[in-house]
Protein backbone atom coordinates (compact mmCIF):
# COMPACT_ATOMS: atom_id res chain seq x y z
CA UNK A 559 0.00 0.00 0.00
CA UNK A 560 1.37 3.41 -0.94
CA UNK A 561 1.60 6.23 1.61
CA UNK A 562 -1.02 8.29 -0.22
CA UNK A 563 -3.46 5.34 -0.20
CA UNK A 564 -2.81 4.87 3.53
CA UNK A 565 -3.57 8.55 4.24
CA UNK A 566 -6.71 8.35 2.13
CA UNK A 567 -8.02 5.38 4.12
CA UNK A 568 -6.94 6.99 7.40
CA UNK A 569 -8.80 10.19 6.45
CA UNK A 570 -11.95 8.23 5.63
CA UNK A 571 -11.77 6.36 8.96
CA UNK A 572 -11.40 9.66 10.86
CA UNK A 573 -14.33 11.17 8.94
CA UNK A 574 -16.60 8.19 9.66
CA UNK A 575 -15.55 8.20 13.35
CA UNK A 576 -16.30 11.94 13.53
CA UNK A 577 -19.75 11.49 11.98
CA UNK A 578 -20.53 8.60 14.36
CA UNK A 579 -19.44 10.72 17.31
CA UNK A 580 -21.69 13.59 16.22
CA UNK A 581 -24.61 11.16 15.89
CA UNK A 582 -23.84 9.77 19.36
CA UNK A 583 -23.74 13.26 20.93
CA UNK A 584 -26.94 14.32 19.14
CA UNK A 585 -28.82 11.18 20.20
CA UNK A 586 -27.60 11.60 23.80
CA UNK A 587 -28.73 15.21 23.85
CA UNK A 588 -32.18 14.29 22.49
CA UNK A 589 -32.59 11.39 24.96
CA UNK A 590 -31.30 13.56 27.80
CA UNK A 591 -33.84 16.29 27.06
CA UNK A 592 -36.55 13.66 26.91
CA UNK A 593 -35.51 12.52 30.37
CA UNK A 594 -35.51 16.04 31.82
CA UNK A 595 -38.68 17.28 30.13
CA UNK A 596 -40.80 14.12 30.00
CA UNK A 597 -39.23 12.00 32.75
CA UNK A 598 -38.66 9.18 30.23
CA UNK A 599 -35.42 7.26 30.56
CA UNK A 600 -34.34 5.53 27.33
CA UNK A 601 -30.97 3.79 26.78
CA UNK A 602 -29.50 4.79 30.17
CA UNK A 603 -26.25 2.95 29.46
CA UNK A 604 -25.73 4.94 26.27
CA UNK A 605 -26.35 8.19 28.15
CA UNK A 606 -23.89 7.25 30.88
CA UNK A 607 -21.30 6.10 28.34
CA UNK A 608 -21.39 9.44 26.50
CA UNK A 609 -21.38 11.34 29.76
CA UNK A 610 -18.44 9.49 31.24
CA UNK A 611 -16.26 9.14 28.12
CA UNK A 612 -17.01 12.38 26.24
CA UNK A 613 -17.94 14.72 29.12
CA UNK A 614 -15.92 17.76 27.99
CA UNK A 615 -16.67 17.23 24.32
CA UNK A 616 -20.38 16.80 25.04
CA UNK A 617 -20.46 20.15 26.85
CA UNK A 618 -18.78 21.90 23.92
CA UNK A 619 -21.16 20.18 21.50
CA UNK A 620 -24.20 21.35 23.53
CA UNK A 621 -22.90 24.95 23.45
CA UNK A 622 -22.26 24.75 19.70
CA UNK A 623 -25.81 23.68 18.98
CA UNK A 624 -27.12 26.57 21.09
CA UNK A 625 -28.03 24.66 24.26
CA UNK A 626 -26.85 25.73 27.73
CA UNK A 627 -23.95 23.41 28.62
CA UNK A 628 -25.50 23.03 32.10
CA UNK A 629 -27.92 20.58 30.54
CA UNK A 630 -25.10 18.02 30.30
CA UNK A 631 -24.69 17.92 34.08
CA UNK A 632 -28.44 18.06 34.53
CA UNK A 633 -28.79 14.97 32.31
CA UNK A 634 -25.94 13.25 34.17
CA UNK A 635 -27.56 13.77 37.57
CA UNK A 636 -31.01 12.71 36.36
CA UNK A 637 -29.74 9.52 34.68
CA UNK A 638 -27.63 8.50 37.67
CA UNK A 639 -30.55 9.17 40.06
CA UNK A 640 -32.85 6.97 37.99
CA UNK A 641 -30.32 4.20 37.36
CA UNK A 642 -29.32 4.00 41.05
CA UNK A 643 -32.78 4.44 42.56
CA UNK A 644 -33.68 0.76 42.96
CA UNK A 645 -30.43 -0.25 44.64
CA UNK A 646 -30.35 2.92 46.72
CA UNK A 647 -33.79 2.19 48.18
CA UNK A 648 -32.57 -1.19 49.45
CA UNK A 649 -29.73 0.35 51.47
CA UNK A 650 -30.31 1.36 55.08
CA UNK A 651 -29.56 4.90 56.34
CA UNK A 652 -26.79 3.54 58.59
CA UNK A 653 -24.92 2.52 55.43
CA UNK A 654 -25.52 5.85 53.73
CA UNK A 655 -23.74 9.16 53.97
CA UNK A 656 -25.41 12.52 53.46
CA UNK A 657 -23.05 15.11 51.98
CA UNK A 658 -24.09 18.76 52.09
CA UNK A 659 -22.17 21.74 50.70
CA UNK A 660 -21.00 24.30 53.26
CA UNK A 661 -22.17 27.14 50.95
CA UNK A 662 -25.69 26.45 52.28
CA UNK A 663 -24.69 27.80 55.67
CA UNK A 664 -26.00 31.09 56.97
CA UNK A 665 -23.59 33.99 56.38
CA UNK A 666 -23.38 34.43 60.18
CA UNK A 667 -22.54 30.78 60.79
CA UNK A 668 -19.98 30.35 63.55
CA UNK A 669 -19.31 26.64 63.05
CA UNK A 670 -15.67 25.57 62.75
CA UNK A 671 -14.08 23.48 60.07
CA UNK A 672 -12.32 20.23 61.00
CA UNK A 673 -10.76 17.47 58.90
CA UNK A 674 -14.12 15.94 58.00
CA UNK A 675 -15.80 19.25 57.17
CA UNK A 676 -17.89 21.85 58.95
CA UNK A 677 -18.92 21.02 62.52
CA UNK A 678 -22.49 22.35 62.53
CA UNK A 679 -23.70 23.45 65.97
CA UNK A 680 -27.31 23.43 64.83
CA UNK A 681 -27.90 27.05 65.74
CA UNK A 682 -31.12 26.92 63.69
CA UNK A 683 -30.00 29.70 61.37
CA UNK A 684 -29.94 27.56 58.24
CA UNK A 685 -31.21 24.41 56.62
CA UNK A 686 -28.01 22.46 57.29
CA UNK A 687 -28.90 22.04 60.97
CA UNK A 688 -32.38 20.71 60.11
CA UNK A 689 -31.05 18.18 57.59
CA UNK A 690 -28.16 17.15 59.82
CA UNK A 691 -30.39 16.59 62.86
CA UNK A 692 -32.96 14.58 60.97
CA UNK A 693 -30.27 12.66 59.09
CA UNK A 694 -28.38 11.67 62.23
CA UNK A 695 -31.63 10.76 63.98
CA UNK A 696 -32.36 8.35 61.11
CA UNK A 697 -28.87 6.85 61.16
CA UNK A 698 -27.15 8.73 58.32
CA UNK A 699 -23.59 9.93 58.67
CA UNK A 700 -23.70 13.59 57.73
CA UNK A 701 -20.84 15.62 56.27
CA UNK A 702 -20.85 19.32 55.44
CA UNK A 703 -17.97 19.92 53.10
CA UNK A 704 -16.31 22.86 51.36
CA UNK A 705 -14.97 20.95 48.36
CA UNK A 706 -14.18 17.72 46.57
CA UNK A 707 -10.90 17.10 48.45
CA UNK A 708 -12.99 16.49 51.55
CA UNK A 709 -15.11 14.04 49.60
CA UNK A 710 -12.03 12.02 48.64
CA UNK A 711 -11.00 11.86 52.33
CA UNK A 712 -14.51 10.86 53.41
CA UNK A 713 -14.50 8.01 50.88
CA UNK A 714 -11.11 6.81 52.10
CA UNK A 715 -11.94 7.00 55.80
CA UNK A 716 -15.53 5.75 55.97
CA UNK A 717 -17.36 2.60 55.16
CA UNK A 718 -20.69 3.08 53.38
CA UNK A 719 -22.73 1.76 50.49
CA UNK A 720 -24.80 4.72 49.37
CA UNK A 721 -24.60 8.50 49.17
CA UNK A 722 -27.08 11.35 49.11
CA UNK A 723 -25.33 14.44 47.80
CA UNK A 724 -26.32 18.07 47.43
CA UNK A 725 -24.30 20.38 45.15
CA UNK A 726 -24.51 22.48 42.01
CA UNK A 727 -25.25 20.46 38.86
CA UNK A 728 -21.63 20.24 37.71
CA UNK A 729 -20.12 19.24 41.08
CA UNK A 730 -22.95 16.81 41.65
CA UNK A 731 -22.60 15.11 38.28
CA UNK A 732 -18.81 14.86 38.62
CA UNK A 733 -19.06 13.54 42.19
CA UNK A 734 -21.68 10.96 41.19
CA UNK A 735 -19.43 9.94 38.28
CA UNK A 736 -16.52 9.53 40.70
CA UNK A 737 -18.66 7.58 43.18
CA UNK A 738 -20.15 5.25 40.59
CA UNK A 739 -19.26 2.20 42.74
CA UNK A 740 -21.81 3.40 45.30
CA UNK A 741 -25.55 3.90 44.97
CA UNK A 742 -25.80 7.67 44.70
CA UNK A 743 -28.72 10.03 44.76
CA UNK A 744 -28.23 13.71 44.08
CA UNK A 745 -30.25 16.84 44.75
CA UNK A 746 -29.02 19.86 42.75
CA UNK A 747 -28.95 23.30 44.33
CA UNK A 748 -31.77 25.62 43.32
CA UNK A 749 -29.35 28.53 43.50
CA UNK A 750 -25.64 27.85 43.26
CA UNK A 751 -22.59 29.99 43.95
CA UNK A 752 -20.02 30.26 46.73
CA UNK A 753 -22.33 31.61 49.47
CA UNK A 754 -26.03 31.90 50.22
CA UNK A 755 -26.97 28.95 48.05
CA UNK A 756 -30.38 27.34 48.21
CA UNK A 757 -31.70 23.78 48.09
CA UNK A 758 -35.13 22.22 48.00
CA UNK A 759 -34.99 20.78 51.51
CA UNK A 760 -38.10 18.71 50.95
CA UNK A 761 -36.39 16.99 48.02
CA UNK A 762 -33.43 16.14 50.26
CA UNK A 763 -35.68 14.88 53.06
CA UNK A 764 -37.63 12.79 50.56
CA UNK A 765 -34.41 11.21 49.30
CA UNK A 766 -33.64 10.45 52.95
CA UNK A 767 -36.96 8.64 53.21
CA UNK A 768 -38.86 11.27 55.19
CA UNK A 769 -42.51 11.47 54.28
CA UNK A 770 -43.80 14.80 52.97
CA UNK A 771 -46.09 15.50 55.93
CA UNK A 772 -43.21 15.07 58.33
CA UNK A 773 -40.89 17.07 56.08
CA UNK A 774 -43.26 20.03 56.31
CA UNK A 775 -43.27 19.79 60.10
CA UNK A 776 -39.51 20.09 60.12
CA UNK A 777 -39.69 23.61 58.68
CA UNK A 778 -38.27 26.17 61.12
CA UNK A 779 -40.73 28.20 63.15
CA UNK A 780 -41.25 31.96 63.08
CA UNK A 781 -38.44 32.50 65.60
CA UNK A 782 -36.04 32.50 62.65
CA UNK A 783 -34.66 35.88 61.75
CA UNK A 784 -35.02 35.43 57.98
CA UNK A 785 -37.82 34.39 55.67
CA UNK A 786 -37.43 30.60 55.61
CA UNK A 787 -38.20 30.35 51.87
CA UNK A 788 -35.26 32.58 51.08
CA UNK A 789 -32.96 30.19 52.84
CA UNK A 790 -34.10 27.15 50.98
CA UNK A 791 -36.51 25.73 53.49
CA UNK A 792 -39.92 24.46 52.43
Ligand code: SF4
Pocket residue numbers: 663664666667668669677678679680681682683684685686687688
Ligand atom coordinates in the same frame (compact mmCIF):
# COMPACT_ATOMS: atom_id res chain seq x y z
S1 SF4 B 1 -27.25 25.52 61.48
FE1 SF4 B 1 -26.23 26.50 59.75
S2 SF4 B 1 -25.54 28.48 60.52
FE2 SF4 B 1 -25.96 27.17 62.32
S3 SF4 B 1 -24.01 26.19 62.84
FE3 SF4 B 1 -25.11 24.81 61.47
S4 SF4 B 1 -24.34 25.34 59.46
FE4 SF4 B 1 -23.83 27.06 60.78
